[in-house]
Amino acid sequence: MFFQIVRQCAQSLGNLQGCLDKAERHAAARNFDVDVLLNSRLAPDQHPFIYQVQSACDYVKGAAGWLSGQAPPQHADDERTIGELRERIRKTLAFTESVTESQYDGASERKVKLSWAPGKVIGGRDYLLQITIPNAFFHITTAYAILRHNGVDVGKMDFLGPLNFVDESS
Amino acid sequence: MFFQIVRQCAQSLGNLQGCLDKAERHAAARNFDVDVLLNSRLAPDQHPFIYQVQSACDYVKGAAGWLSGQAPPQHADDERTIGELRERIRKTLAFTESVTESQYDGASERKVKLSWAPGKVIGGRDYLLQITIPNAFFHITTAYAILRHNGVDVGKMDFLGPLNFVDESS
Numbered sequence: 001m002f003f004q005i006v007r008q009c010a011q012s013l014g015n016l017q018g019c020l021d022k023a024e025r026h027a028a029a030r031n032f033d034v035d036v037l038l039n040s041r042l043a044p045d046q047h048p049f050i051y052q053v054q055s056a057c058d059y060v061k062g063a064a065g066w067l068s069g070q071a072p073p074q075h076a077d078d079e080r081t082i083g084e085l086r087e088r089i090r091k092t093l094a095f096t097e098s099v100t101e102s103q104y105d106g107a108s109e110r111k112v113k114l115s116w117a118p119g120k121v122i123g124g125r126d127y128l129l130q131i132t133i134p135n136a137f138f139h140i141t142t143a144y145a146i147l148r149h150n151g152v153d154v155g156k157m158d159f160l161g162p163l164n165f166v167d168e169s170s
Numbered sequence: 171m172f173f174q175i176v177r178q179c180a181q182s183l184g185n186l187q188g189c190l191d192k193a194e195r196h197a198a199a200r201n202f203d204v205d206v207l208l209n210s211r212l213a214p215d216q217h218p219f220i221y222q223v224q225s226a227c228d229y230v231k232g233a234a235g236w237l238s239g240q241a242p243p244q245h246a247d248d249e250r251t252i253g254e255l256r257e258r259i260r261k262t263l264a265f266t267e268s269v270t271e272s273q274y275d276g277a278s279e280r281k282v283k284l285s286w287a288p289g290k291v292i293g294g295r296d297y298l299l300q301i302t303i304p305n306a307f308f309h310i311t312t313a314y315a316i317l318r319h320n321g322v323d324v325g326k327m328d329f330l331g332p333l334n335f336v337d338e339s340s
Contacts, residue, residue, distance in 0.1 A: 001171040008299040042212070042319040113338070120335035129178040130333050137307030138314075138329060145315045149212040159308060163300050165290035168283070 002104040002128060006063045009136040010096040013060050013089060015161040016053060016140060019147055019154045020082055026152045034082050040146050049146045051077075053085050056139035057092040063132040064096040066112045067124055068103035172274040172298060176233045179306040180266040183230050183259060185331040186223060186310060189317055189324045190252055196322045204252050210316050219316045221247075223255050226309035227262040233302040234266040236282045237294055238273035 027034035041048040047055070054077050065072030073095050079085045110124040114131070122131065140159075147154050197204035211218040217225070224247050235242025243265050249255045280294040284301070292301065310329075317324050 004295070004299060005175075005303075008303065012304055042315055043321070046318060117333075117335050119338050121338050122333065122335050125174070126334040129174060130330070133175075133178065133303060134182055134307065134330055137304065138311050138326070141308050141311035142315060144308075145212055145312060148216060149319070151213070156308070160300070160304055163287075163292065164296040165287050165292050168289050168291050 002063075002067050002107040002124070003099075003101040005128060005133065006060065006067065006096060006099070006104075009060050009063065009132060010093050011161060012137065012140050012159070013056050014093055015159060016056070016143055017086060017089060018158050018161075019144055019152070020086060022154050022158065023147050023152050024082060026150075035080075037147060037150055037152070038080075038082060038085065040150055042142070042146060042149060046142075049143055050079055050085060052139045052143035052146065054079065054088060056136055056143065057088055059132055059136040059139065061092045061095050062112075063128065063136075064099045067107040067110060067128065068099045069106075069110065070099075070103075172233075172237050172277040172294070173269075173271040175298060175303065176230065176237065176266060176269070176274075179230050179233065179302060180263050181331060182307065182310050182329070183226050184263055185329060186226070186313055187256060187259060188328050188331075189314055189322070190256060192324050192328065193317050193322050194252060196317075196320075205250075207317060207320055207322070208250075208252060208255065210320055212312070212316060212319060216312075219313055220249055220255060222309045222313040222316065224249065224258060226306055226313065227258055229302055229306040229309065231262045231265050232282075233298065233306075234269045237277040237280060237298065238269045239276075239280065240269075240273075 023037050024034050027037060038050050039048045054075070057075065061072040073091070075088060075091065079088050107128070108123065108125040111121040112124060112127040113121050144154055144159050193207050194204050197207060208220050209218045227245065231242040243261070245258060245261065249258050277298070278293065278295040281291040282294060282297040283291050314324055314329050
Protein backbone atom coordinates (compact mmCIF):
# COMPACT_ATOMS: atom_id res chain seq x y z
CA MET A 1 0.00 0.00 0.00
CA PHE A 2 2.67 2.54 1.00
CA PHE A 3 4.84 1.96 -2.05
CA GLN A 4 1.96 2.14 -4.50
CA ILE A 5 0.38 5.22 -3.01
CA VAL A 6 3.61 7.19 -2.77
CA ARG A 7 4.35 6.18 -6.35
CA GLN A 8 0.91 7.46 -7.41
CA CYS A 9 1.48 10.76 -5.62
CA ALA A 10 4.83 11.02 -7.43
CA GLN A 11 3.21 10.29 -10.80
CA SER A 12 0.60 12.97 -10.19
CA LEU A 13 3.35 15.40 -9.24
CA GLY A 14 5.21 14.48 -12.42
CA ASN A 15 2.09 15.30 -14.44
CA LEU A 16 2.72 18.95 -13.54
CA GLN A 17 5.65 18.88 -15.97
CA GLY A 18 3.11 18.74 -18.81
CA CYS A 19 1.22 21.63 -17.24
CA LEU A 20 4.49 23.59 -17.14
CA ASP A 21 4.92 22.91 -20.86
CA LYS A 22 1.50 24.42 -21.47
CA ALA A 23 2.25 27.36 -19.19
CA GLU A 24 5.41 28.12 -21.17
CA ARG A 25 3.60 27.92 -24.50
CA HIS A 26 0.76 30.11 -23.19
CA ALA A 27 3.17 32.77 -21.98
CA ALA A 28 5.14 32.69 -25.24
CA ALA A 29 1.97 32.95 -27.35
CA ARG A 30 0.74 35.90 -25.34
CA ASN A 31 4.21 37.41 -25.16
CA PHE A 32 4.46 37.68 -21.39
CA ASP A 33 7.10 36.33 -19.01
CA VAL A 34 6.14 32.91 -17.69
CA ASP A 35 7.41 34.04 -14.28
CA VAL A 36 4.14 35.93 -13.95
CA LEU A 37 2.38 32.58 -13.79
CA LEU A 38 4.95 31.15 -11.38
CA ASN A 39 4.21 33.98 -8.98
CA SER A 40 0.43 33.93 -9.41
CA ARG A 41 -1.93 32.92 -6.65
CA LEU A 42 -5.67 32.42 -6.16
CA ALA A 43 -5.97 34.74 -3.18
CA PRO A 44 -3.68 37.52 -1.96
CA ASP A 45 -2.96 35.66 1.28
CA GLN A 46 -2.44 32.25 -0.35
CA HIS A 47 0.93 30.99 -1.52
CA PRO A 48 1.90 31.38 -5.20
CA PHE A 49 2.42 28.70 -7.80
CA ILE A 50 6.12 28.16 -7.02
CA TYR A 51 5.31 27.39 -3.39
CA GLN A 52 2.50 25.03 -4.36
CA VAL A 53 4.95 22.97 -6.42
CA GLN A 54 7.65 23.08 -3.74
CA SER A 55 5.16 21.98 -1.12
CA ALA A 56 3.78 19.15 -3.25
CA CYS A 57 7.37 18.01 -3.77
CA ASP A 58 8.02 18.11 -0.03
CA TYR A 59 5.01 15.96 0.83
CA VAL A 60 5.98 13.39 -1.79
CA LYS A 61 9.67 13.20 -0.85
CA GLY A 62 8.75 13.29 2.84
CA ALA A 63 6.54 10.24 2.44
CA ALA A 64 9.15 8.36 0.42
CA GLY A 65 11.76 9.17 3.04
CA TRP A 66 10.11 8.93 6.43
CA LEU A 67 8.03 5.88 5.55
CA SER A 68 11.14 4.03 4.37
CA GLY A 69 13.17 5.01 7.44
CA GLN A 70 15.32 7.65 5.77
CA ALA A 71 15.56 11.40 6.14
CA PRO A 72 14.40 12.80 2.78
CA PRO A 73 16.91 14.98 0.88
CA GLN A 74 16.74 18.65 1.74
CA HIS A 75 15.81 21.08 -1.01
CA ALA A 76 16.32 24.78 -0.41
CA ASP A 77 13.05 26.30 -1.70
CA ASP A 78 15.08 28.75 -3.78
CA GLU A 79 13.51 28.04 -7.17
CA ARG A 80 12.73 31.16 -9.19
CA THR A 81 12.45 29.98 -12.77
CA ILE A 82 10.43 27.37 -14.57
CA GLY A 83 13.63 25.46 -15.28
CA GLU A 84 14.50 25.38 -11.58
CA LEU A 85 10.98 24.26 -10.73
CA ARG A 86 11.23 21.45 -13.25
CA GLU A 87 14.51 20.41 -11.65
CA ARG A 88 12.88 20.42 -8.20
CA ILE A 89 10.22 18.03 -9.47
CA ARG A 90 12.86 15.90 -11.19
CA LYS A 91 14.97 15.59 -8.01
CA THR A 92 11.90 14.72 -5.98
CA LEU A 93 10.85 12.00 -8.38
CA ALA A 94 14.39 10.62 -8.61
CA PHE A 95 14.55 10.22 -4.83
CA THR A 96 11.03 8.78 -4.62
CA GLU A 97 11.74 6.28 -7.38
CA SER A 98 14.94 5.22 -5.64
CA VAL A 99 12.93 3.78 -2.75
CA THR A 100 12.06 0.14 -3.33
CA GLU A 101 8.87 -1.57 -2.21
CA SER A 102 10.66 -3.55 0.49
CA GLN A 103 12.05 -0.39 2.06
CA TYR A 104 8.48 0.46 3.08
CA ASP A 105 8.32 -2.68 5.21
CA GLY A 106 7.19 -1.67 8.67
CA ALA A 107 6.06 1.77 7.47
CA SER A 108 2.81 1.57 9.41
CA GLU A 109 4.75 1.24 12.68
CA ARG A 110 6.97 4.26 12.05
CA LYS A 111 6.37 7.55 13.84
CA VAL A 112 6.72 10.70 11.78
CA LYS A 113 7.46 14.21 13.00
CA LEU A 114 6.43 17.28 11.05
CA SER A 115 8.00 20.72 11.40
CA TRP A 116 4.58 22.35 11.73
CA ALA A 117 3.51 20.09 14.62
CA PRO A 118 6.29 20.48 17.20
CA GLY A 119 6.32 17.99 20.06
CA LYS A 120 3.96 15.68 18.17
CA VAL A 121 4.28 12.53 16.08
CA ILE A 122 1.88 10.70 13.82
CA GLY A 123 1.87 7.00 12.99
CA GLY A 124 2.96 5.89 9.53
CA ARG A 125 -0.47 4.83 8.38
CA ASP A 126 -2.13 8.08 9.50
CA TYR A 127 0.76 10.03 8.01
CA LEU A 128 0.11 8.42 4.64
CA LEU A 129 -3.69 8.76 4.78
CA GLN A 130 -4.16 12.07 6.58
CA ILE A 131 -1.01 13.98 5.61
CA THR A 132 0.62 12.66 2.45
CA ILE A 133 -2.37 12.02 0.21
CA PRO A 134 -4.44 15.10 1.10
CA ASN A 135 -1.49 17.51 1.10
CA ALA A 136 0.21 16.20 -2.02
CA PHE A 137 -3.02 16.40 -4.00
CA PHE A 138 -4.01 19.70 -2.41
CA HIS A 139 -0.83 21.39 -3.65
CA ILE A 140 -0.75 19.67 -7.04
CA THR A 141 -4.39 20.66 -7.65
CA THR A 142 -3.83 24.21 -6.44
CA ALA A 143 -0.84 24.57 -8.77
CA TYR A 144 -3.02 23.31 -11.62
CA ALA A 145 -5.85 25.65 -10.59
CA ILE A 146 -3.57 28.70 -10.64
CA LEU A 147 -2.62 27.95 -14.25
CA ARG A 148 -6.23 27.21 -15.18
CA HIS A 149 -7.39 30.44 -13.59
CA ASN A 150 -4.82 32.34 -15.64
CA GLY A 151 -6.01 30.97 -18.93
CA VAL A 152 -3.52 28.15 -19.52
CA ASP A 153 -5.38 25.44 -21.43
CA VAL A 154 -4.72 22.65 -18.94
CA GLY A 155 -7.47 20.07 -18.64
CA LYS A 156 -8.33 17.22 -16.33
CA MET A 157 -6.39 14.71 -18.41
CA ASP A 158 -3.20 16.74 -17.96
CA PHE A 159 -3.77 16.41 -14.23
CA LEU A 160 -4.62 12.70 -14.34
CA GLY A 161 -1.95 11.58 -16.78
CA PRO A 162 -1.99 8.12 -18.37
CA LEU A 163 -4.61 5.71 -16.99
CA ASN A 164 -4.48 1.94 -17.11
CA PHE A 165 -7.76 1.39 -18.94
CA VAL A 166 -8.02 -1.76 -21.05
CA ASP A 167 -10.60 -2.76 -23.64
CA GLU A 168 -13.73 -4.14 -22.00
CA SER A 169 -13.66 -7.26 -24.13
CA SER A 170 -10.06 -8.12 -23.39
CA MET B 171 -6.00 -0.54 1.83
CA PHE B 172 -9.23 -0.01 -0.09
CA PHE B 173 -11.38 0.50 2.99
CA GLN B 174 -9.00 2.93 4.63
CA ILE B 175 -8.37 5.00 1.54
CA VAL B 176 -12.03 5.32 0.61
CA ARG B 177 -12.75 6.27 4.21
CA GLN B 178 -10.06 8.96 4.04
CA CYS B 179 -11.52 10.33 0.81
CA ALA B 180 -14.91 10.43 2.52
CA GLN B 181 -13.49 12.23 5.54
CA SER B 182 -11.86 14.82 3.32
CA LEU B 183 -15.16 15.27 1.48
CA GLY B 184 -16.91 15.69 4.82
CA ASN B 185 -14.47 18.46 5.72
CA LEU B 186 -16.16 20.56 3.04
CA GLN B 187 -19.13 20.88 5.41
CA GLY B 188 -17.00 23.15 7.59
CA CYS B 189 -16.00 25.14 4.50
CA LEU B 190 -19.70 25.53 3.68
CA ASP B 191 -20.26 26.90 7.20
CA LYS B 192 -17.62 29.52 6.53
CA ALA B 193 -19.05 30.29 3.10
CA GLU B 194 -22.46 30.93 4.65
CA ARG B 195 -21.03 33.19 7.33
CA HIS B 196 -18.94 35.08 4.77
CA ALA B 197 -21.97 35.68 2.56
CA ALA B 198 -24.11 36.77 5.52
CA ALA B 199 -21.44 39.16 6.80
CA ARG B 200 -21.04 40.73 3.37
CA ASN B 201 -24.78 40.67 2.76
CA PHE B 202 -24.72 38.72 -0.49
CA ASP B 203 -26.51 35.52 -1.46
CA VAL B 204 -24.36 32.47 -0.79
CA ASP B 205 -25.58 31.07 -4.11
CA VAL B 206 -23.10 33.42 -5.75
CA LEU B 207 -20.34 31.31 -4.23
CA LEU B 208 -22.03 28.06 -5.20
CA ASN B 209 -22.03 29.18 -8.82
CA SER B 210 -18.51 30.62 -8.81
CA ARG B 211 -15.67 29.09 -10.80
CA LEU B 212 -11.96 29.67 -11.30
CA ALA B 213 -12.13 29.92 -15.09
CA PRO B 214 -15.06 30.66 -17.40
CA ASP B 215 -14.80 27.21 -18.98
CA GLN B 216 -14.34 25.32 -15.72
CA HIS B 217 -17.21 23.87 -13.72
CA PRO B 218 -18.62 25.85 -10.77
CA PHE B 219 -18.50 25.05 -7.08
CA ILE B 220 -21.72 22.99 -7.07
CA TYR B 221 -20.34 20.67 -9.75
CA GLN B 222 -17.02 20.30 -7.94
CA VAL B 223 -18.86 19.04 -4.85
CA GLN B 224 -21.15 16.78 -6.87
CA SER B 225 -18.20 15.31 -8.70
CA ALA B 226 -16.18 14.76 -5.52
CA CYS B 227 -19.24 12.96 -4.10
CA ASP B 228 -19.49 10.79 -7.19
CA TYR B 229 -15.87 9.66 -7.04
CA VAL B 230 -16.20 8.79 -3.35
CA LYS B 231 -19.50 6.92 -3.66
CA GLY B 232 -18.30 5.27 -6.88
CA ALA B 233 -15.27 3.88 -5.10
CA ALA B 234 -17.29 2.65 -2.13
CA GLY B 235 -19.76 1.02 -4.48
CA TRP B 236 -17.77 -0.48 -7.34
CA LEU B 237 -14.91 -1.67 -5.15
CA SER B 238 -17.33 -3.47 -2.85
CA GLY B 239 -19.24 -5.08 -5.72
CA GLN B 240 -22.31 -2.82 -5.56
CA ALA B 241 -23.74 -0.22 -7.89
CA PRO B 242 -23.46 3.07 -5.98
CA PRO B 243 -26.71 4.95 -5.33
CA GLN B 244 -27.68 7.38 -8.07
CA HIS B 245 -27.89 11.05 -7.21
CA ALA B 246 -29.52 13.40 -9.67
CA ASP B 247 -27.08 16.38 -9.77
CA ASP B 248 -30.00 18.72 -9.16
CA GLU B 249 -28.63 20.55 -6.13
CA ARG B 250 -29.13 24.30 -6.23
CA THR B 251 -28.83 25.45 -2.64
CA ILE B 252 -26.26 25.08 0.07
CA GLY B 253 -28.70 22.95 2.03
CA GLU B 254 -29.13 20.58 -0.90
CA LEU B 255 -25.38 20.41 -1.36
CA ARG B 256 -24.94 19.54 2.30
CA GLU B 257 -27.51 16.79 1.86
CA ARG B 258 -25.64 15.44 -1.16
CA ILE B 259 -22.48 15.16 0.92
CA ARG B 260 -24.44 13.60 3.78
CA LYS B 261 -26.00 10.93 1.53
CA THR B 262 -22.62 10.16 0.00
CA LEU B 263 -20.97 9.72 3.38
CA ALA B 264 -23.87 7.62 4.68
CA PHE B 265 -23.51 5.20 1.78
CA THR B 266 -19.71 5.13 2.03
CA GLU B 267 -19.83 4.48 5.77
CA SER B 268 -22.31 1.66 5.22
CA VAL B 269 -19.65 -0.36 3.40
CA THR B 270 -17.70 -2.55 5.79
CA GLU B 271 -14.03 -3.45 5.46
CA SER B 272 -14.79 -7.04 4.49
CA GLN B 273 -16.97 -5.90 1.60
CA TYR B 274 -13.80 -4.65 -0.09
CA ASP B 275 -12.39 -8.18 -0.16
CA GLY B 276 -11.31 -8.91 -3.70
CA ALA B 277 -11.51 -5.24 -4.69
CA SER B 278 -8.20 -5.38 -6.53
CA GLU B 279 -9.58 -8.06 -8.87
CA ARG B 280 -12.73 -6.11 -9.77
CA LYS B 281 -13.06 -4.36 -13.12
CA VAL B 282 -14.64 -0.93 -13.09
CA LYS B 283 -16.37 0.87 -15.95
CA LEU B 284 -16.60 4.65 -16.12
CA SER B 285 -19.15 6.60 -18.13
CA TRP B 286 -16.44 8.80 -19.65
CA ALA B 287 -14.41 5.82 -20.91
CA PRO B 288 -16.89 3.81 -22.99
CA GLY B 289 -15.81 0.32 -24.00
CA LYS B 290 -13.02 0.35 -21.41
CA VAL B 291 -12.51 -1.05 -17.93
CA ILE B 292 -9.89 -0.46 -15.28
CA GLY B 293 -8.74 -2.85 -12.57
CA GLY B 294 -9.75 -2.18 -8.97
CA ARG B 295 -6.30 -1.22 -7.78
CA ASP B 296 -5.69 1.19 -10.65
CA TYR B 297 -9.21 2.56 -10.19
CA LEU B 298 -8.40 3.38 -6.58
CA LEU B 299 -4.94 4.82 -7.27
CA GLN B 300 -5.40 6.53 -10.62
CA ILE B 301 -9.08 7.51 -10.53
CA THR B 302 -10.50 7.68 -7.03
CA ILE B 303 -7.71 9.38 -5.11
CA PRO B 304 -6.69 11.95 -7.76
CA ASN B 305 -10.24 12.85 -8.77
CA ALA B 306 -11.74 12.99 -5.28
CA PHE B 307 -8.97 15.28 -4.07
CA PHE B 308 -8.96 17.27 -7.30
CA HIS B 309 -12.62 18.20 -6.88
CA ILE B 310 -12.48 18.71 -3.10
CA THR B 311 -9.46 20.99 -3.51
CA THR B 312 -11.02 22.89 -6.40
CA ALA B 313 -14.19 23.46 -4.34
CA TYR B 314 -12.01 24.75 -1.51
CA ALA B 315 -10.01 26.92 -3.94
CA ILE B 316 -13.16 28.55 -5.32
CA LEU B 317 -14.17 29.64 -1.83
CA ARG B 318 -10.63 30.77 -1.00
CA HIS B 319 -10.44 32.76 -4.22
CA ASN B 320 -13.69 34.48 -3.29
CA GLY B 321 -12.45 35.63 0.09
CA VAL B 322 -13.92 32.96 2.35
CA ASP B 323 -11.48 32.53 5.24
CA VAL B 324 -10.94 28.81 4.78
CA GLY B 325 -7.47 27.55 5.65
CA LYS B 326 -5.49 24.38 5.20
CA MET B 327 -6.70 22.95 8.50
CA ASP B 328 -10.32 23.22 7.32
CA PHE B 329 -9.31 21.11 4.36
CA LEU B 330 -7.30 18.59 6.38
CA GLY B 331 -9.69 18.19 9.30
CA PRO B 332 -8.67 16.41 12.51
CA LEU B 333 -5.27 14.64 12.40
CA ASN B 334 -4.17 11.76 14.59
CA PHE B 335 -1.09 13.41 16.08
CA VAL B 336 -0.01 12.23 19.53
CA ASP B 337 2.49 13.71 21.97
CA GLU B 338 6.03 12.77 21.05
CA SER B 339 6.79 11.53 24.54
CA SER B 340 3.77 9.26 24.77
